[in-house]
Amino acid sequence: MSITVRTLTKLYGEQKAIDSISFDVKSGEILGFLGPNGAGKTTTMKIITCYMPQTSGTVEVDGLSTIDDSLAVRSKIGYLPENNPLYHEMNVLEYLEYAAALHGMKRNQVTHRIKEMVHVCGLESVRHKDIGELSKGFRQRVGLAQAMIHDPDVLILDEPTSGLDPNQIVEIRNLIKQLGRAKTVVLSTHILSEVQATCDRVLIINEGKIVADGTPQQLQQDFQGAESLTLELRTGLPDPLQQISPKLRNIAGVGGVELLGQSNGTSRFELHVEKGADVRESAFRLAVAEGWVIIEMHRKATTLEEVFHKLTTS
């Protein structure tokens, strides 16, 4: 079950919420939709789920247009909207029955399927409670159960872990991974570790445009700029700026040296390393030759955070 998005544009009045974006989601893939708030993630999801139509462009789910075959598309999609709206006065079972009925499921199927979803989502202990009384973590599980009640091929999850505590985040993430195995999943988030933990592929979107597309590892590599090496030395020398920095600067592959601080005969440097170079060994040999003691040395590689930051700030 694939999703095809072509030159999708949405205007809110004069303002372009999304600007001619195109992408595909392959069957069985978990796609992470990453971007700062207001980048157009939610708008794109609302269009895919047929909540509102685009200004121009096309969206096809399994070859069906969201405009012309809206009902058919909606029956294939399970959707967890942003902020997970729920009917607080209903209890969990009533609510799941309602969601199943809206999908036109038969009575004998419904009982079985609800039991299954209650089990998979860990809702046994609260199934007779009103949704309004549940904690945020349980509500999120109810939202997921609701989205999957009809066993859809496509899951659209808008910030499924927002507002949860760290333990709940891990639980929900595992749930998504487990449930998403046989499904096409699109999930949006602005938490980067989430993407690394759950997604096969990442789309970074900013100001309505796609700025990067690839696996988390690919993006990290592609945007790997100059690395840096933090080095702390005990030398006993009174003037590290004059006595140490020039020597470090002379190591092949070092583009620049910055003194971060000094105290009691130790000084801390940051070495800017040229792309592809590894200067750790040369630094060690230099220290040995000069008789300096290395207190600390570590290499900083580009993280997805930095890729994200680089791509989404102009």
Next chain:
Amino acid sequence: MNSLPNILPIFKRELRSYFNSPVAYVVIVVFLAILGWFFGSNLFLNNVASLYIIFDSPLVKILFLVIAPAITMRLLAEETKSGTIELLTTKPVKDIEIILGKFFAAWVVLAAALVPTFLYVIIMAVLGAIDLGQVISGYVGLMLMGGVFVALGLLASSLTENQIVAFIMGFIFAFIIFMLDKVLPYLPNFMASTLEFLGVDFHYSSIARGVIDSRNIIYFLSMLAFSLMMATVSLERRKW
């Protein structure tokens, strides 16, 4: 209704929600308390045994004007405010099914408020002869007039996410079509007959007299259809 299968689950959910919350009970109790007071005082203090209070008095019409929007105000406003409307409209459900399911649920609550008034009819039947035909057409008329008020209240609820605003707008919509045939003396002749025909009370009164005329039925059905269609269009506004 085969082509609109989702009316039923929506209807059931709304109805359950009414009777799981104080809304339905408060509305029904207020309606019966006020109506019962006037019916009782007419009977015991004035010694008049009459169903005038239930079917013909301005009181019952004013009560309907107020309780109909009170019943409907939350129907769509609440869903818009809490965001559940997004869940509902991304299920394979047509907008018209949402409107009809909610409309029928609210209409049933209004009918539930009328059921205890059968007691008055029974009291009257014990005290003297009643014209059963007139009683039936009276109830039919009340349900049709109430149905139009409920549909207008639902339209109002679709226009805002604030329930108080929905209540006030619903009251105003219903009040306007109720007043249309009351302002005739102030208007030029050529407008008078048109407005009279559009006024809800003109048609109600002739049904309540015991005459179920197809013109009145057609009037009520077209008012219902028009209001519900407007509510559907208003729900589709998100797509504009």
